[in-house]
Amino acid sequence: MHPPANTRLFEEKYLRFQSEAGARFRAASGGSVPNGWTTVEQAEWMAATVGLAPGERLLDLGAGRGWPGELIAQHTGAQLLSVDVPIEALRQGRARMREALGARVWQVCGDGRALPIGDGHFSAVCHTDVLC
Amino acid sequence: MLRECYRVLRPDGLLVVAAIELTPNLKDLDLHRALELGPADVHAEAALGEMLQRSGFELVIERDVTREFRVRIRQRLDALARNEQALRREEGDDVVHEEREKRARMLKAVNQGLLRRTIVVGRAEKSLMQTSDGVT
Ligand SMILES: C[S@@+](CC[C@H](N)C(=O)[O-])C[C@H]1O[C@@H](n2cnc3c(N)ncnc32)[C@H](O)[C@@H]1O
Numbered sequence: 001m002h003p004p005a006n007t008r009l010f011e012e013k014y015l016r017f018q019s020e021a022g023a024r025f026r027a028a029s030g031g032s033v034p035n036g037w038t039t040v041e042q043a044e045w046m047a048a049t050v051g052l053a054p055g056e057r058l059l060d061l062g063a064g065r066g067w068p069g070e071l072i073a074q075h076t077g078a079q080l081l082s083v084d085v086p087i088e089a090l091r092q093g094r095a096r097m098r099e100a101l102g103a104r105v106w107q108v109c110g111d112g113r114a115l116p117i118g119d120g121h122f123s124a125v126c127h128t129d130v131l132c
Numbered sequence: 133m134l135r136e137c138y139r140v141l142r143p144d145g146l147l148v149v150a151a152i153e154l155t156p157n158l159k160d161l162d163l164h165r166a167l168e169l170g171p172a173d174v175h176a177e178a179a180l181g182e183m184l185q186r187s188g189f190e191l192v193i194e195r196d197v198t199r200e201f202r203v204r205i206r207q208r209l210d211a212l213a214r215n216e217q218a219l220r221r222e223e224g225d226d227v228v229h230e231e232r233e234k235r236a237r238m239l240k241a242v243n244q245g246l247l248r249r250t251i252v253v254g255r256a257e258k259s260l261m262q263t264s265d266g267v268t
Contacts, residue, residue, distance in 0.1 A: 016227055021218035028211035030204060037249060038150055039200055049193065049253055050146045059140060061133065112133045120142040120258075127137060128150040 005111045007085040014064075014088045036067045038128050043068035046126060047075035055079065056123040061112045062130030065093030069126055070100050078124070080105045083112060134187035143258035147189060150251045151180050152201070158246065166246035169237045174247065181252050189254030198242060201249035205239045 017026050030039075038046075046068060052058060054077030060069025063082040070093075073080035080101060084090060090107045097105045110116065112130070137147050154166050156179050167174070177183065181191050212219070212232055219228050241247040 017219075017223060019219075019222035021215055021222040025211050025215045025219055028207075028214060030207040030211075037152070037201055037204055039197075039204065042150070042197060042200065042251065045195075046148045046251070050148060059137075061137065112136060115136050115140055117140050119139055120145075121140050122145060123142055124146045124148070125137045125141055126148045127133070128148075129152065130133065 002111065002113045005085050005113065010064075011086040011088065014086050014092060036064065036129065038068045040071070043071040044075065047072040050076070050124040050126075052076035052078040052124055057081065057121060059083065059117075059122045059125045061115075061125060061127045063093075063107075064089045066090075066097045066105075066107070067093075068128060070097050070105070072124075072126060073104060074100050078104075081117075081122075082107045083110050083115070085109065085111060134183060134189075138188045138256050141256040143256060145256045146192070147184070147254045147256065148251065149180060149184065149254070150197070150249065152247060152249050153180050155246055155248050162246060165244070166241055169241035169244075170247050171234065171238060180250050184252055184254040188257060190257045191252065192255050193251075193253040195251045196248060197251055198248040202239065202242050205235055205242065209235050209239065 016022065050058070050072065052072070056078050058069060058073055058076070058078040058080050060066065060080060060082045063069050063084050066082050069080050069082050072078065082090070082093070082097065082105060087109055090109060094107060097107065141147060152171060152174055154163070154170065154174060158166055178186070181194050185191055209232065212228065212235070216228060238247065
């Protein structure tokens with residue numbers, strides 16, 4: 001068994017820049033989901049590289065608000081499971097992901113070191129800026 | 133976590149990982165400076181591609197995106213400067229200060245060639261494992 005995931009720093013991070021000035025700052029920081037380092041071009045490259053067929057399953061692990069899994073699923077037609085620990089991150093991404101993907105997206109709160117998912121379930125996994 | 137990625141992927145399924153990592157083969161002093169300047173969660177254990185291979189993946193592509201990463205950090209610092217007054221009022225001085233320090237340190241480390249950002253793609257090679265288990 002693992003000790004609980006230590007994501008307290010992230011939990012605090014997701015509570016920052018939620019004010020009006022914070023929203024302007026995030027919007028001016030570039031990218032469609034500011035705070036992440038993956039650019040739109042890089043996410044498009046990922047979508048082209050993983051080559052998922054419509055309906056295939058994609059896991060975005062340590063997804064935060066759901067980027068770049070959202071764009072990859074949008075471009076490929078894949079179904080997306082978006083997993084992270086801080087519920088606040090999932091909450092902040094929910095409306096946007098629903099709008100982009102409708103019923104093709106599931107958000108799950110969970111520890112990426114011990115996923116409650118059977119072997120061989122996904123055709124592709126993306127994992128951006130999580131490793132530490 | 134890479135092992136979990138491997139486990140939940142179907143045979144030949146693809147994994148895409150992006151991470152900020154230390155420039156490989158840094159000498160003692162540079163390594164020390166990189167760890168000091170880099171973000172607390174910089175990936176430092178081994179090169180990303182090597183980590184993937186250790187977890188059972190065949191390395192398919194490795195792409196250095198440090199140049200774009202540097203642009204993003206600059207954009208963030210600029211956006212912070214442009215919104216500084218309002219951010220200080222609405223988020224507090226500490227939040228603004230901490231954000232600026234953190235990003236400035238990151239930029240310095242990238243400019244000095246100590247940090248890079250990499251995207252790697254790996255394929256979950258599972259048929260080999262089956263052979264060694266005597267499944268085939
Ligand atoms: C820097 S954010 C990146 C978010 C998103 N992938 C992106 O690129 O914008 C790192 C994320 O990894 C998550 N994380 C860290 N350890 C984790 C774990 N054991 N299981 C699941 N998520 C984890 C954090 O909660 C955080 O949301």
